[in-house]
Amino acid sequence: MNCFRLFYNNGQWAMNLQYGLQLEKPRIINLFLFAFLCLFLIISIRHKICKAISLIIALTMIIYGTLPYSYYRLDDETLRHDLRDYGFYDQTMEQSIKKQDTNYSIASYKMNIDIDRYLQADVSMNMHAKEESDVYWLTLSHDYHVKKIVCKDMKNYKIDKDHIALYLNRKMKNTNVQIIYEGYHPKYYSNDQSIMLPGFFAWYPFAGKQQLFLEYPDMGEGYNIYNKNKSYYELHLKTRCKTVTNLDNTYKGYSDSLTLIGGKIKILSDPIIKNMLVYTSKDKNAPLETYFKDNIKKTNEIIKDVFDLDVHLDQKKIIIVSDDLGRNYSNNDYIIYDDYILTNDALLYSLSIDSTMSYYLNKNTHSSKLAKLYNFSISSLDMKAPYKSIYNELLSSCAEDELKYKDYIKQAVKNVGEEQFIKQSVKMLIEDYSDEEIFKKMQVKTRRDWHGNI
Numbered sequence: 001m002n003c004f005r006l007f008y009n010n011g012q013w014a015m016n017l018q019y020g021l022q023l024e025k026p027r028i029i030n031l032f033l034f035a036f037l038c039l040f041l042i043i044s045i046r047h048k049i050c051k052a053i054s055l056i057i058a059l060t061m062i063i064y065g066t067l068p069y070s071y072y073r074l075d076d077e078t079l080r081h082d083l084r085d086y087g088f089y090d091q092t093m094e095q096s097i098k099k100q101d102t103n104y105s106i107a108s109y110k111m112n113i114d115i116d117r118y119l120q121a122d123v124s125m126n127m128h129a130k131e132e133s134d135v136y137w138l139t140l141s142h143d144y145h146v147k148k149i150v151c152k153d154m155k156n157y158k159i160d161k162d163h164i165a166l167y168l169n170r171k172m173k174n175t176n177v178q179i180i181y182e183g184y185h186p187k188y189y190s191n192d193q194s195i196m197l198p199g200f201f202a203w204y205p206f207a208g209k210q211q212l213f214l215e216y217p218d219m220g221e222g223y224n225i226y227n228k229n230k231s232y233y234e235l236h237l238k239t240r241c242k243t244v245t246n247l248d249n250t251y252k253g254y255s256d257s258l259t260l261i262g263g264k265i266k267i268l269s270d271p272i273i274k275n276m277l278v279y280t281s282k283d284k285n286a287p288l289e290t291y292f293k294d295n296i297k298k299t300n301e302i303i304k305d306v307f308d309l310d311v312h313l314d315q316k317k318i319i320i321v322s323d324d325l326g327r328n329y330s331n332n333d334y335i336i337y338d339d340y341i342l343t344n345d346a347l348l349y350s351l352s353i354d355s356t357m358s359y360y361l362n363k364n365t366h367s368s369k370l371a372k373l374y375n376f377s378i379s380s381l382d383m384k385a386p387y388k389s390i391y392n393e394l395l396s397s398c399a400e401d402e403l404k405y406k407d408y409i410k411q412a413v414k415n416v417g418e419e420q421f422i423k424q425s426v427k428m429l430i431e432d433y434s435d436e437e438i439f440k441k442m443q444v445k446t447r448r449d450w451h452g453n454i
Helices: 025-043 049-065 076-090 288-307 345-349 353-361 369-380 386-397 400-416 418-430 435-441
Strands: 104-115 119-139 144-150 154-160 163-183 195-197 213-216 220-223 231-238 243-245 252-255 260-262 265-267 275-277 317-321 334-336 340-344
Touching: 076 213, 144 154, 243 265, 275 317, 288 345, 288 353, 288 418, 317 345, 334 353, 340 345, 353 369, 353 418, 369 386, 369 400, 369 418, 369 435, 386 400, 386 418, 400 418, 400 435, 418 435
Parallel strands: 104 231, 317 340
Antiparallel strands: 104 119, 119 163, 144 163, 154 163, 195 260, 213 220, 231 252, 243 260, 265 275, 334 340
């Protein structure tokens, strides 16, 4: 119960540098109430009236402590919350990324967000459908309680876990929707001290019926970081903590998502690095921003030289958060959007080519074994002989049940050469081709097993 959150909870992993000390308003008030309770209990030994006052204070603490609040703690309770997500999605969890539902889109958001004890939202949207439809779908995390939905064209609505179906009076291609909701998530917290609301988490309504959680092949479970919502965002925010978003300083603009971060952060005037964590260690020889930008630029150049890919990392804004962004989840630490990158400062220190390439390769919706092999192999990249080093690692990474892939790769390299095989296959994986389509393009004869897999 929150009324007993009086003393400091030790972090069992590391201090959350973004959240800061556990000085939430309810905890401070309860500390004062607890002090008064102790005082009046002592005085009540001689004065009976103080017993009544002590009882009133104790009841106040209990009642106040039961009020909802978006606490964040690095303790066993937090781990149980994470396991709760695994349990919630376990029955329907996909083993690979689904293609994003593009039947619906949102042209514009107008968002009134009030974050005090938890998130309270009033969001108006202009929705579009590819084809005329009398059912519109939205995706919003089940952790939020929908209080009201307003749409002049709507008969009623139905909520099924993370998905909201809007049933309209007739088929149409666009409509305006207002949704009022409130709540909080135990990991992606939102209170007046600190905020962790990444763009891939459905803390605001996504267009369509989207996949939020999955099991990444050979990696583990995590949130789907590839959900994108290209739209115009207008955010009106009310909160006490210092905040940063991927939008401009007026909190308006076009983007493919909306990330809202707050807490112990330092807002920068740098055109690339939007913020730093207040307690991030400093480099003695050069500003940390310079080091991060140099690392990003170097990564961008190598990817262009080796894979002939224009990822434009050095042209994207960077939002830095604490390590807790992806704690206990897989593939949730490093997210690349159209106009910004969301990551933690620890990863920026040691940003590698394989981190960036894994982000793009893991987006493939075909449970590609070739993509998995590349995830293992790119880390062994040797710039003196880049294609030879990746090719050799691809072959050595094939497990016993993947030996036929070793044959396919050898045939493909024999047909087109190491360099062209690596460049073409990586580009095709990112463009969501299947392994069979890739090998077929390189004139490799594949065979299927009894499961129908090549």
